Amino acid sequence: MNKIMGILMLLVFACIATNILSGGSFVIPFNLQNLMVRTSLFGIIGIGVAFVIITGGIDLSIGSMIGLIGCLMTITLIDKELGIVPTLLIVLGVSILLGFVHGLLITKAHLQPFVVTLCGLLIYRGVARWITGDSTGGFGKQYNDSLRLLATGKPFATATVLIVLGIAVTLFCIYKTVLILRKTEGNPLNWIIGAVISICIAVSGVSRFTNVSEAQVLQLSQGTSVNIMSKRDATKLDISKFDADKPGRRPSQFMPEILLNYVGYFAIPLAVSLALIFLKRDTNAALLALGLLISGATLTLWASSYVSSLFEERKDVGLLAITEVIITLGIFIAGVDRFLKGVYRSLPEYRGLLSITCILSLCWLVSQTPICRTLVPMPMVFLATISTAAAIFLNKTIYGRYLLALGNNESAARLSGINTDRMIILAYVICAFCTAIGGILFALDGNSIQPANHGNFYELYAIAAAVLGGCSLRGGEGSIAGVVIGAAVMRVLYNSITLLKIPTSLEFAIIGVVIMIGVLADEFVKKLNNAKRQQEEVERANLVDE
Secondary structure: OHHHHHHHHHHHHHHHHHHHHOOOHHHOHHHHHHHHHHHHHHHHHHHHHHHHHHOOOOOOOHHHHHHHHHHHHHHHHHHOOOOHHHHHHHHHHHHHHHHHHHHHHHHOOOOOHHHHHHHHHHHHHHHHHHHHOOOOEOOOOOOOOOOOHHHHOOOEEHHHHHHHHHHHHHHHHHHHHHHHHHHOOOOOHHHHHHHHHHHHHHHHHHHHHHHOOHHHHHHHHHOOOOOOOOHHHHHHHOHHHHOOOOOOOOOOOOHHHHHHHHHHHOHHHHHHHHHHHHHHHOHHHHHHHHHHHHHHHHHHHHHHHHHHHHHHOOOOOOHHHHHHHHHHHHHHHHHHHHHHHHHHHHOHHHHHHHHHHHHHHHHHHHHOOOHHHOEEOHHHHHHHHHHHHHHHHHHHOHHHHHHHHHHHOHHHHHHOOOOHHHHHHHHHHHHHHHHHHHHHHHHHHHOOEOOOOOOOOHHHHHHHHHHHOOOOOOOOOOOHHHHHHHHHHHHHHHHHHHHOOOOHHHHHHHHHHHHHHHHHHHHHHHHHHHHHHHHHHHHHHHHHHO
């Protein structure tokens, strides 16, 4: 949980910093939609490699397998004209077979995962170049309105997600409330408040369909594709122009943003109440957290106003401004992190109220983005489906427990009756399946497959997402939610490089630094937990002696 909380704070930090330094270009609908697409694609392959890492293995062949999948699709669909369904079945079958072979070589031939997948990286790239004659392939325009919609389609608006999420959470809160009332144990107040908030979220989603037409949403979501590199371009798309009678105010058409904004304000009194209780319970920790939070917020507002003045004067954001925003916002995020962890640890009876405060704060943050003008891309649906299934499999099934036990101690897992060979093969098959889904979507999204470099270094993104998301390279630890958040962090960092006009040649340097930080953090947390465990054992032993 601590790892997920840390990476979530990093994601919030990266999003806010990028939005400030880009003059608001980060939250333009076109940019958000592209960001969701890339996050989804890399998140899918990140989930696959996470299963392998959990077992203590590694898969370096992901990028080359994606390249091979793209080449196979163009050959079977365009050259051989086998049709959509046979093409997809062939690609999925070949990928799963390759994953099965990886598992066999590791378990039966007793080869190291690094060696097996490194050979796969080289072999699959070579085969892809050979079967295509090293020529670029694509799907043309004939599949733009059919197969390619799997990657390029936008089936519904973000407001629809708010409606579905609001209704689902409301029903769950009602169920928990009724359950508590029947047992006459516990206090259902938190669940009742959660139901009210969920209803507000659902209503905010419904309001989009009563105020904005589908044509307007489509125009707004696609009309921002012209230059999102600076504030000067973003001002051309000022939403205030949609309501000339209310200049400078958010137009009435965009009700979801307005409603969520007001709902989010209720987080303030709740946060203040928690802060006062926290001060009484643990004064020193509370003073440190609140000091960081308040000073960070004040300095961030100052840095943000300074950056805004640079945009108004049509000046470029320099290194000084970037440094100021990163440092001041970092102080604020550190304060938020300490406050949340401190309240969670010191006030266990108020954890429900803390969760409600976080949800309300999230509503306010979401309200600062163009919800009703943003469409959900189809890859996001694939990511949601795969991540949900993967999380259930890993955390709620016996096979997921076997994988975690295998990663912690393979010998102990084998002695306890677990068929470790089958579990390792299963992990590599799952990784290959996720790679196949990601490879299909990558090929359909780009519509141009170059055998020599399609998918190059994608394994770096996948591994980085998994490591940042809490997967220990030692094995035995991992979280699907963390992997998805890690993939989002990687894509936001890359997006910030584009928006802030940082040389793209630094892309891989940034990835390397992020992976190194993730590994160092994992090592530090591991040692810290071991030290705490040893200290607790010593204290327990002393109590027994007394």
